[in-house]
Amino acid sequence: MAMDVGIHIEHLTRVEGHGDIFFNSKEGKVEKVQWHVTEAPRFFEAMVRGKSYVHLQPITSRICGICSIGHSLASLKATEAALGVQVSEETVLLRRLALHGENMQSHILHIGYLVAPDLFGVGSVFPMVATHKDAVLKIVGLHRLANFMSDLVCGRTTHPITLRLGGFSKVPADRELTDLKSRLEAAKPVISEVAGLLASVKGGIPDFNRETEYVGLVDDKLYALYDGAIGSTDTGEHPVNFYKSITNEYVVPQSTAKYTKHSRDSYFVGALARFNLNESKLSDFGRETAEVLGMKAPIHNPFMNTYAQMVEVADSVQDSIHIIDELLACGIKGDKAEVKVKAGRGISAVEVPRGILFHDYTIDSIGNCTKANCIIPTNQNHASIQQDMEAIGPSLVERPEKDIELTLEMLVRAYDPCISCSTHYAKVHFV
Amino acid sequence: MKPKVAFFDFASCEGCQLQVVNLEEKILDLVDIVQVVSFREAMKEHSDDYDIAFVEGSIMRPMDEERLKNIRSNARILVALGACACIGGVNKLRNKWSVAEVKAEVYGDAAIEGNPYFDVLPTRAVDEVVAVDAYIPGCPINKNELAKVVTSLAVGRKPTLPNYPVCVECKKNENVCVFEMGQFCLGPITRAGCNSICPNNGEGCDGCRGFLEDLRVNAMKDVLRRYSVSMDQMMKRFNLYNFKREGY
Numbered sequence: 076m077a078m079d080v081g082i083h084i085e086h087l088t089r090v091e092g093h094g095d096i097f098f099n100s101k102e103g104k105v106e107k108v109q110w111h112v113t114e115a116p117r118f119f120e121a122m123v124r125g126k127s128y129v130h131l132q133p134i135t136s137r138i139c140g141i142c143s144i145g146h147s148l149a150s151l152k153a154t155e156a157a158l159g160v161q162v163s164e165e166t167v168l169l170r171r172l173a174l175h176g177e178n179m180q181s182h183i184l185h186i187g188y189l190v191a192p193d194l195f196g197v198g199s200v201f202p203m204v205a206t207h208k209d210a211v212l213k214i215v216g217l218h219r220l221a222n223f224m225s226d227l228v229c230g231r232t233t234h235p236i237t238l239r240l241g242g243f244s245k246v247p248a249d250r251e252l253t254d255l256k257s258r259l260e261a262a263k264p265v266i267s268e269v270a271g272l273l274a275s276v277k278g279g280i281p282d283f284n285r286e287t288e289y290v291g292l293v294d295d296k297l298y299a300l301y302d303g304a305i306g307s308t309d310t311g312e313h314p315v316n317f318y319k320s321i322t323n324e325y326v327v328p329q330s331t332a333k334y335t336k337h338s339r340d341s342y343f344v345g346a347l348a349r350f351n352l353n354e355s356k357l358s359d360f361g362r363e364t365a366e367v368l369g370m371k372a373p374i375h376n377p378f379m380n381t382y383a384q385m386v387e388v389a390d391s392v393q394d395s396i397h398i399i400d401e402l403l404a405c406g407i408k409g410d411k412a413e414v415k416v417k418a419g420r421g422i423s424a425v426e427v428p429r430g431i432l433f434h435d436y437t438i439d440s441i442g443n444c445t446k447a448n449c450i451i452p453t454n455q456n457h458a459s460i461q462q463d464m465e466a467i468g469p470s471l472v473e474r475p476e477k478d479i480e481l482t483l484e485m486l487v488r489a490y491d492p493c494i495s496c497s498t499h500y501a502k503v504h505f506v
Numbered sequence: 507m508k509p510k511v512a513f514f515d516f517a518s519c520e521g522c523q524l525q526v527v528n529l530e531e532k533i534l535d536l537v538d539i540v541q542v543v544s545f546r547e548a549m550k551e552h553s554d555d556y557d558i559a560f561v562e563g564s565i566m567r568p569m570d571e572e573r574l575k576n577i578r579s580n581a582r583i584l585v586a587l588g589a590c591a592c593i594g595g596v597n598k599l600r601n602k603w604s605v606a607e608v609k610a611e612v613y614g615d616a617a618i619e620g621n622p623y624f625d626v627l628p629t630r631a632v633d634e635v636v637a638v639d640a641y642i643p644g645c646p647i648n649k650n651e652l653a654k655v656v657t658s659l660a661v662g663r664k665p666t667l668p669n670y671p672v673c674v675e676c677k678k679n680e681n682v683c684v685f686e687m688g689q690f691c692l693g694p695i696t697r698a699g700c701n702s703i704c705p706n707n708g709e710g711c712d713g714c715r716g717f718l719e720d721l722r723v724n725a726m727k728d729v730l731r732r733y734s735v736s737m738d739q740m741m742k743r744f745n746l747y748n749f750k751r752e753g754y
Contacts, residue, residue, distance in 0.1 A: 077562045087552045091520055103613070113623055115517040115566040122599040122610045130746065140521020140646060184527060188548055199549030212531075230707035232528060233521040233646045237707050244708035319604045328621065375666060388523065 080476055087487055089189040089199070090142055092494020096483050098468070105163075105468040110460045110487065112330035114494045120447045128154050128442045129240065130417070135434065135449060136234050139493055141184070143234045145427030145502035148301065148491075149449075151240055153434040155414075156421030158240075160384070165409045166242045168398050169228060171301045173238065174425070175391040175398075176224035180232065181244030181428035182346070182384040183221060185491045186273065190381045193485050194276040203325035210272055213265050217388070220262055224395070226273065227251055242411030249407055256399045259392050263360060266389050270367045273385055277369065280382075284375040285466045287459060288339050290321060292426050298356040298390055300426040306352045307374070309338040315424045324451050332494065334458040336483055341458035344430025344488065346383035347374060358397070363391030377463050380487045384428075387461060407490070416442040426479045429453055429493050453492045460490055508659055512544035512556040513587075514577055516563030516570050517597055517629070522588035523547050523562055527622045532653060539660040551617075554580050558659055560642075562587040564597040565630045566691035569622050578636040583659060586632045587610040587652075589645035589747050596645070597629040598749040640665050645747060648700050668698040671718060672711050676702035684710045685733045692743055695726050714747045 082098040095111040119138055122129055132150040136143045148170055155162065162170075188200045191214075195203060203211050221362045227247050229235030237244045247255075292299035293306030305313040305321055313321060324333045336342065350365075352373040357365065365371070365386045370379070418440040425432050430452030437446040463486055471479045513523055527548065529536065543553040559581035565571055578584055589595030600608050605626055632638055642655050651667075658665040668674075672693035676683070684691045684705050691710030693702065695717050704711050730740055 086546055088546045088552070089548060091547060093515075115570055116624070116626065117517050117566075117597060118600045118608050118611075121603065121608045122596065124611075127742065130742070133746065134596055134599070137519050137521075137645065140519035140524045143519070143521060184524075188527065192550070198551045199545075201537065201549065215530050222530070230709075231646075231703060233524055236704050236709050239709075263509055453572070 076470070079433060080472070080477065080479060082320050082480055082483075084480060084484065087484060089192070090141075090492050090494065092492065094487065094492065094494050096316065096464075096480075096487065098471075098479060098483060100468075100472045103472050105472060108468040108483075109329055109463045110457065111465055112332040112457065112494055114332070119449065123447045126444050128436075128444065131436060131444055131447070132240070133234075135370050135447075138449065138451070140180050140233050141493060142177060142427040142429065142432070144238070145425050145432055146175050146449075147235050147238045148174060149423050149425040149427075149432050149434040151238060152302075152423035152425065153343070153421040154240060154434045154438070155412075156423060157419040157436055157438045158414060158421070159419065160241055160412050160414050161243060162412050165402065165405070165408060165410060166412070167301065168402050169243060169246065170238070172193060172395055172402075173225065173228045173235065174300050174427075175395045176221055176228060176232075177222035177471050178428050179388050179391050180218060181491075183214060183218045185428075186269075186381055186384055186388075187211070187218065189491070190485075190488055193481070193488070194279045197500070210269070213269055217262060217265060217269065220258055223258070224255060225399060226488075227255060239411075241414045243409065244446050246407050246409040249403060252399045252403060252407070256396055259396050262392055263389075266364065267367065270364050270389065271387050272380065274368050277382070280376070280378045281467070281485065282376075283378065283463075283467050283470075285377070285463055286375045287462070288337055288483055289351045290337065290340040290342045290455070291342050291348040291352050291371075291431050292424060293352055294356070296356070298353045298358075298361070298394070303426075305424065305431070307337065307342070308348075308351060310324060315433075316422050318422060318424065318435070318450065322433070322455065324450070324454070330457060332457055333454050334461075335455045336458055339456055341462045342455065343377065343459045344452045344455045345379065345380055346387050346428075347380040349426060350374070350383040350429060357386070358390050358393035360393040361386055364389035377459070378485065380489045380491065384491070416440070429450060429491050430455060451493070453490070453494060456490050457493065460487055460492070508541045509537060509558055510543045510553070510556040511540045511558045511560070511656075512542070512553070512561045512577075513547070513583070514544075514562070514573075516561065516574065516591070516632075517566045518563030518588065518590040518595075520547060520562065521646040522590075522644075525647050525652060529653060532710050533543070536653065538658055540656060543661050556581060558583045558585065560585045560587045561591050561632050564590045564594050565632065565635050566597075567622070567627060569625070571635055574632065574635055583639045584632075584636065585640045585642060585655065586638045587642050588647050589643060589714050589716070590640045591632045592643045593748060594629050594631040595714070595747050598631075599745070601628045601749060641667065643667070643715040644695060644700055648703075651699050669719060670698050671714075672696045672698045672700065672702050672705070674698055675700070676705045679706055681705045684708070685729065689737060690733075690735055690743060693721075694729055695721055710743075712743060712746050716748065730733070
């Protein structure tokens with residue numbers, strides 16, 4: 076006979092931002108299983124009203140410290156779309172490099188510091204320094220490399236400085252890119268070792284599958300991150316300008332963050348969605364790493380999101396090397412596109428570590444923003460987290476309370492939620 | 507005995523706590539001199555027994571105020587971490603409007619009254635709610651300054667911040683003045699300590715570290731006149747991180 080259980084995990088640890096988990100069961104039946112988002116709302120879209128187009132990037136970058144490069148790029152792309160600015164090929168290549176730096180940094184942080192302690196049965200990475208020093212130092216080394224890359228391209232890892240409308244305020248020198256390339260080459264065997272270690276603890280991943288809709292950017296040639304059309308595993312391709320028909324935001328009382336749904340009650344965004352949509356576009360090294368991890372699309376286990384992130388780290392390293400080769404072949408010029416003020420609306424989508432991100436601005440004839448909307452990946456995952464909890468709940472009731480707690484915590488962590496991001500708060504319509 | 511250290515966050519992007527992780531191998535040195543007992547972003551364990559509390563973020567709601575006051579009563583030393591905690595930062599931009607106006611813009615006519623999650627007050631910096639013993643300014647904080655402050659506190663010394671403008675560091679770094687490149691910069695009145703990171707990268711200073719105690723207003727006015735910058739342009743930049751600060 077199962078025990079009656081009442082769990083309230085207040086301020087879940089090893090995630091970005093504040094969220095609570097509730098789980099109640101009585102006589103072997105789940106009575107309540109809920110994901111609450113308790114973070115304070117920050118009103119970014121209200122803040123940017125009346126602000127000059129030049130201040131939209133520095134302000135919206137502050138929505139998230141972990142994906143500030145992604146927010147900056149989404150902001151610049153939306154502003155440039157509104158003003159009709161076309162950036163150079165070199166600018167696009169450098170921006171893709173910046174995005175790889177951030178994705179690697181964020182993924183390594185999540186895999187190594189936030190998820191690994193669960194797989195090794197400890198509370199944080201600190202005790203692992205004693206038990207698995209070599210592995211921890213490898214993770215730290217990869218994290219440092221990713222930050223080195225962001226520092227070089229963006230001037231800083233958090234809240235980038237050089238990413239500007241029309242181009243870059245400062246570009247790396249050819250010799251600096253050559254140096255970065257050799258560091259990336261040297262990191263490949265380290266990545267393979269870390270992937271091997273992750274494969275060896277895969278047994279700790281709960282055996283749970285829930286097929287759902289996976290949404291992310293898609294492109295004919297690339298494993299899409301910087302640009303593309305919206306892809307859905309249920310409904311195919313959609314133009315970015317129609318993003319609202321995908322996101323369909325709504326509000327629930329247990330959350331200061333909005334929820335979204337498309338063709339089902341929820342959809343999934345992030346590394347696993349991208350892997351399921353774009354596996355065939357992976358580089359050789361990305362594909363090799365997926366094999367080491369025993370991954371083949373489609374994967375319907377949300378816990379495997381962390382493993383998809385590992386595949387993306389490998390793919391980012393390979394694609395970054397390729398981008399550097401392209402940049403060096405022409406030599407860095409530092410060209411900037413001309414930016415002229417005009418009235419207009421611009422919509423952009425960028426894949427950031429946790430999934431697809433949309434920025435949408437309306438700018439008036441003197442260059443001030445009159446309306447803004449930002450839809451953040453974690454918002455799009457909250458409904459999926461809730462649905463997964465409801466699906467996995469009944470299988471947990473017979474288990475000891477500690478196990479139930481850990482499994483639910485691991486589930487939320489697998490999504491790598493960025494809760495401060497998701498409560499940045501846009502205009503909300505309650506249903 | 508190593509001092510016990512705890513990290514807490516309120517309304518913010520959590521980018522300043524990320525700089526702790528960005529110390530990379532140096533974290534291992536820091537945990538040699540302090541004991542981290544609570545750091546929700548990175549560890550599961552939590553304890554209310556700590557000497558030094560690092561607080562990131564601005565204070566938005568009564569429930570946050572209560573939590574902050576608890577932290578204050580537990581901690582011997584409270585350190586404000588980053589622009590949101592030190593001066594309110596970008597979070598204060600919404601204080602231009604009343605709470606009722608911002609709520610109406612964001613929530614429409616939804617039934618949120620009585621739900622404590624949505625009970626929002628005007629944005630406040632940490633020292634507008636409780637006493638603060640030390641500040642680590644910046645958006646984000648400079649990780650080397652963080653390491654310095656932690657080291658000072660661990661040996662029982664009061665940490666100090668540079669009381670000279672960003673221009674001093676910028677000159678040392680031999681940058682061409684961004685005013686000469688036709689840009690605007692708050693460097694002449696902003697507290698140094700960031701190693702002039704924005705001008706180093708070809709961008710003017712936005713004042714994220716807050717302003718000097720001994721502000722040379724007339725000198726700044728001379729600079730504005732020399733480069734024909736209007737007061738309106740100046741205030742737009744000034745307000746990004748320092749919206750309606752007392753005394754300015």
